[in-house]
Amino acid sequence: MRKILLLVMITILTRISFGQGFEVVPLQDSYRGLIGETIKAPIRFKNTSEKTITLIIRKVDAQIGSTQKNFFCLDNNCLDQKNEDYILKVDAGQTINSFQVALEAGLVPAESTVRYVVYNKSHPAQIVEFVVNFSVEEKLEKQSLYTSRFIDLHDVYPNPVTDNAFVEYKMFNEQVKAKIIMHNLLGNPVGDYPLPFTENRVRIKVDELNAGIYFYTLYLDNEGVMTRKLIVKK
Numbered sequence: 006m007r008k009i010l011l012l013v014m015i016t017i018l019t020r021i022s023f024g025q026g027f028e029v030v031p032l033q034d035s036y037r038g039l040i041g042e043t044i045k046a047p048i049r050f051k052n053t054s055e056k057t058i059t060l061i062i063r064k065v066d067a068q069i070g071s072t073q074k075n076f077f078c079l080d081n082n083c084l085d086q087k088n089e090d091y092i093l094k095v096d097a098g099q100t101i102n103s104f105q106v107a108l109e110a111g112l113v114p115a116e117s118t119v120r121y122v123v124y125n126k127s128h129p130a131q132i133v134e135f136v137v138n139f140s141v142e143e144k145l146e147k148q149s150l151y152t153s154r155f156i157d158l159h160d161v162y163p164n165p166v167t168d169n170a171f172v173e174y175k176m177f178n179e180q181v182k183a184k185i186i187m188h189n190l191l192g193n194p195v196g197d198y199p200l201p202f203t204e205n206r207v208r209i210k211v212d213e214l215n216a217g218i219y220f221y222t223l224y225l226d227n228e229g230v231m232t233r234k235l236i237v238k239k
Contacts, residue, residue, distance in 0.1 A: 026131040027052050027060065027095065029123055041112060045078060045105040045168055046137050047239075050123070052095040059126040062091040062104075066120040070141070072111030075119050079104050081168075081212065092126075102239075110141045117141065151223060151231045155181045156200070158223060158231075161209065165236035168212040176202045181225055185209070187235070188220045195219065211237045 028051040052058055062077065069075055077084050077091040080103045084091065095101055108117065117139040125131040151158040159173040176183060179202045187196035187209065195214060198207050209221070216239040222232040 026054060026125060026128070027058060027123075027133075029133045029135060039162060039171075040110050040114065040141055042169075042171075043107055043109050044139065045107045047102065047105050047167070048135070049100060049102050050093065050095055050104060051100040052097055055097050057094060057096050060093045060095060060123055061126055062093060062121060062123050064089050064119060065122055067118075069108070069117040069119065069139075070111045070113060070115035072113060073115065073117060073139075073141075074109040074111075075117075076107055077105070078107050083107060106137055108137075108139050110139070113141075115139075115141050150233070153225075153230075154178070155225055156183055156223075161221060161233070161235055165238045166209075166211055167238050168210070170209040170211060170235065171206055172198075172200075172209065173206045174200055175205055176200065178202075182227070184224050185221050186224060188222065190218060190220075209235075211235075215239075 030049050030051070050060060064075070067075060074086045076086045077088060079091075079093070091104075093101065093104065106119065106121065108119070118136060119139075120134065120136045123133045123135070149157050150160040155176070155178045157175045157177070161170050161172050163170060172185060174183075183200040185198045185200065185207065186194050187198075189195055196209060196211075198209055200207055211219075214237050216237050219235045219237060220232050221235050222229045224230070
């Protein structure tokens with residue numbers, strides 16, 4: 006099955022570490038996703054000083070598609086795209102891992118670039134610039150992962166995943182109860198996702214899971230019929 010990649014390449018143009026300043030680093034270099042979804046690119050801020058600092062994260066330029074939007078998120082709480090600045094307080098020695106720059110990928114394929122600067126409010130000369138490049142490709146038809154007279158199930162995407170994965174399916178029998186259960190390597194369940202007859206897609210939330218290898222199993226009337234691997238990255 007040909008998979009569609011939505012790659013979010015984060016390039017840190019300048020990484021500056023001051024004796025009384027901060028560092029900015031990406032959590033990872035690339036992300037998978039599909040057109041029409043919200044893609045979140047995590048950015049990590051580390052206070053290398055011995056006192057609390059206030060960082061200003063400013064969007065200075067955005068070359069994005071007409072159906073796309075971009076914004077800031079912290080702990081999965083996102084601001085309206087009209088906010089050009091984000092104010093972030095970082096305690097001495099603290100590293101913040103929950104900040105993200107996000108893009109609503111829109112409805113059509115597009116190459117998008119957003120440029121940001123980060124500076125210390127008390128010392129504006131302490132500044133870091135970074136660029137996030139989004140490459141959005143068109144979604145192609147998926148092949149079936151599992152097919153029976155009860156259900157047609159597609160593969161989980163994206164895989165690896167950082168926050169949300171999706172499963173597309175079609176139920177053929179309303180009387181059959183279908184669900185997906187996620188397990189960790191020890192076999193302990195970490196998520197239970199019913200597949201309603203009246204819907205055709207379910208979201209699997211992994212943002213609260215630790216990075217690692219998990220398994221998802223399709224159950225039909227409480228009988229496991231198929232198991233596959235899902236990789237969670239942070």
